[in-house]
Amino acid sequence: MTIDESASGEAASGDACAGEAPRASSSSGAAGSSQGEMSGCGGRVAFGVLMNVVALLYLCVWMLLWRYDLGEAALRGRARFVGAPIIFLLGWSPLVLRTLAWPFRFVFSLRAADVGWGSVGWFAALTVPFLVTALVTGGVAWWGYSYAAPxxxxxxxxxVRYESVSCDGMYRAVKHTNDDAGDIEYVSMTLTSPDGLDxxxxxxxxxxxxxxxxxxxxxxxxxxACRAEGTKIGISVYQHTGIVVDAWKTN
Structure with missing residues (x-):
């Protein structure tokens, strides 16, 4: 009777990256397959970590160079924000889904006769990582989309252009944050016009x-306009984001 060493090596190695320990085998093919799995796992981990670091650096660059509140640059900077969540999801999602492969196989390997209170408890515990993954992935995707899509x-x-715009009150107020971050002061005002702008x-x-x-x-x-009462100006406003892109004096 002959033994297929390559098939034995694949079975013995298991899936190291997915969390299964390699099974013992005396064949050299098993050791080589196990090393290949671990090498592939390390490459995926390194890629995931690298992409997360790149996403963080991208976000820092966006906050320092591209984040503005008014003007054409504000619109371009807001559109560029979409790069941060995309880079994060490209590195994070495949890594986490690969890590969750072993509980996924465990759940689907259960037979009807094996399912008892213990298995139900295992099943409930194993669904938590899937829910966390879905919530993080969906949350980051929705956050990036809702901010950049407008x-x-x-x-x-x-x-859209508006004429005869006046400034209805201007004040500065401090927004208090948590203890680890400094308070942020904002300038607030309301721009109104007879043609419906508020x-x-x-x-x-x-x-x-x-x-x-x-x-x-x-x-x-x-x-x-805010300093001198009664001053009228014209402005151009982007409707979806509310960004004032341009302003000019009309009187």
């Missing part, structure tokens, strides 16, 4: 002051 829609439709605007004070110092639009013109 900007992508506005980039296609373009801004737009609440909130800009980080640091960003607003930076725009004023640099004499950037629409910061300067919006500030003039």
């Amino acid at each position: 900007a992508l829609a506005d980039s296609r439709s373009g801004p 737009l609440p605007v909130r800009v980080a004070s640091a960003e607003f002051d930076r725009g004023l110092r640099a004499h950037d639009e629409p910061y300067v013109t919006v500030m003039d």
